[in-house]
Amino acid sequence: MVTFLAGGTGTPKLLDGADRVFDPAATTVVANTGDDVELGGFLVCPDVDTVLFHGGGVLDTETWWGIDGDTTATHEELHLLADAAGFDPGPRYLDDDAQTAGRDIARWRRFSGVAEFMEIGDRDRAVHLTRTSLLDEGRSLTAVTRTLASAFDLDVELLPMSDDPVATMVHTPGGPVHFQEYWVHRRAEPEVRDVEFRGADSAEPTAAVLDALDEPVVIGPSNPITSIGPMLAMDAFADALASTPVVAVSPFVEREVFSGPAAELMAGVGREPSTAGVADAYGFADAFVLDEADGTELDRPVVRTDTRMDGPDDAERVARAVERALAEVA
Ligand code: GDP
Numbered sequence: 001m002v003t004f005l006a007g008g009t010g011t012p013k014l015l016d017g018a019d020r021v022f023d024p025a026a027t028t029v030v031a032n033t034g035d036d037v038e039l040g041g042f043l044v045c046p047d048v049d050t051v052l053f054h055g056g057g058v059l060d061t062e063t064w065w066g067i068d069g070d071t072t073a074t075h076e077e078l079h080l081l082a083d084a085a086g087f088d089p090g091p092r093y094l095d096d097d098a099q100t101a102g103r104d105i106a107r108w109r110r111f112s113g114v115a116e117f118m119e120i121g122d123r124d125r126a127v128h129l130t131r132t133s134l135l136d137e138g139r140s141l142t143a144v145t146r147t148l149a150s151a152f153d154l155d156v157e158l159l160p161m162s163d164d165p166v167a168t169m170v171h172t173p174g175g176p177v178h179f180q181e182y183w184v185h186r187r188a189e190p191e192v193r194d195v196e197f198r199g200a201d202s203a204e205p206t207a208a209v210l211d212a213l214d215e216p217v218v219i220g221p222s223n224p225i226t227s228i229g230p231m232l233a234m235d236a237f238a239d240a241l242a243s244t245p246v247v248a249v250s251p252f253v254e255r256e257v258f259s260g261p262a263a264e265l266m267a268g269v270g271r272e273p274s275t276a277g278v279a280d281a282y283g284f285a286d287a288f289v290l291d292e293a294d295g296t297e298l299d300r301p302v303v304r305t306d307t308r309m310d311g312p313d314d315a316e317r318v319a320r321a322v323e324r325a326l327a328e329v330a
Contacts, residue, residue: 008064020312033160043128071123
């Protein structure tokens with residue numbers, strides 16, 4: 001058995017070939033939910049959905065989000081309507097009272113659907129509508145995710161990190177904004193002063209997640225702050241990682257990222273934006289997989305390979321390196 005921790009790009013890229021190395025029937029993927037938002041009343045879980053769509057063979061692998069070839073008729077109509085009615089296209093937070101009313105799972109990240117600030121495809125939207133409706137029927141996010149995973153014929157087990165709300169807020173000079181406003185709307189332009197995981201103090205990993213964390217854990221090359229950070233912010237999650245073998249793949253080659261805002265976010269919380277900084281953030285990790293061009297010296301076992309992943313063959317190569325690293329520490 002093996003458990004992968006996933007954000008929305010690095011670990012899903014690794015999963016693209018990991019099934020050639022690790023039996024999917026014995027694989028669990030725990031997905032970050034700190035990036036989730038409620039948009040126009042529908043709960044959108046971007047990292048869960050990337051794994052869901054990838055497993056279902058429909059993921060858009062140019063962007064690593066959304067369904068390949070999806071149409072956006074509803075999204076475009078929302079913009080036409082908002083424009084005609086004189087609304088700006090920026091994110092529109094619901095007011096403070098609404099942030100903690102209604103569905104608990106969506107706390108602190110509720111946006112109006114007017115001029116929808118994230119592009120939601122038509123087929124994609126059907127998933128959010130089904131998810132939210134099943135939640136409203138009284139099911140947990142874990143149960144709903146299992147139902148969707150079965151609908152998409154996933155061969156791995158997919159779990160949200162928690163059934164409780166955790167909202168990743170990026171503190172900028174203009175005040176705190178939700179991660180999706182920072183990343184999707186502001187394109188990572190504001191200076192990052194801190195990152196907060198709102199709700200993490202009272203959130204718990206589910207029993208299913210804690211069971212999965214009894215097995216060896218693989219952290220793909222995820223963003224340590226906004227993809228793995230929300231998980232580590234739950235004490236029981238961090239404690240579980242401290243007592244199981246963990247191998248982490250660096251999302252950096254020394255100080256260079258492959259994509260995304262990991263460097264800015266690491267620097268913003270006072271960590272060195274580099275492989276060394278990742279190793280510092282992951283004190284519980286027992287071994288690392290680093291790029292062959294990454295000369296960082298670490299105090300723990302390291303396996304090196306070409307860690308750039310552009311398809312299943314690359315992912316298989318990195319997964320084999322992970323397997324070798326696990327064999328050293330498990
Ligand atoms: P997010 O949810 O989209 O922010 O994505 P993740 O947290 O899952 O992954 C983001 C990280 O993936 C970035 O820091 C990238 O450097 C890393 N990444 C993207 N592509 C690759 C790749 O091909 N190889 C490696 N090693 N890392 C990658």
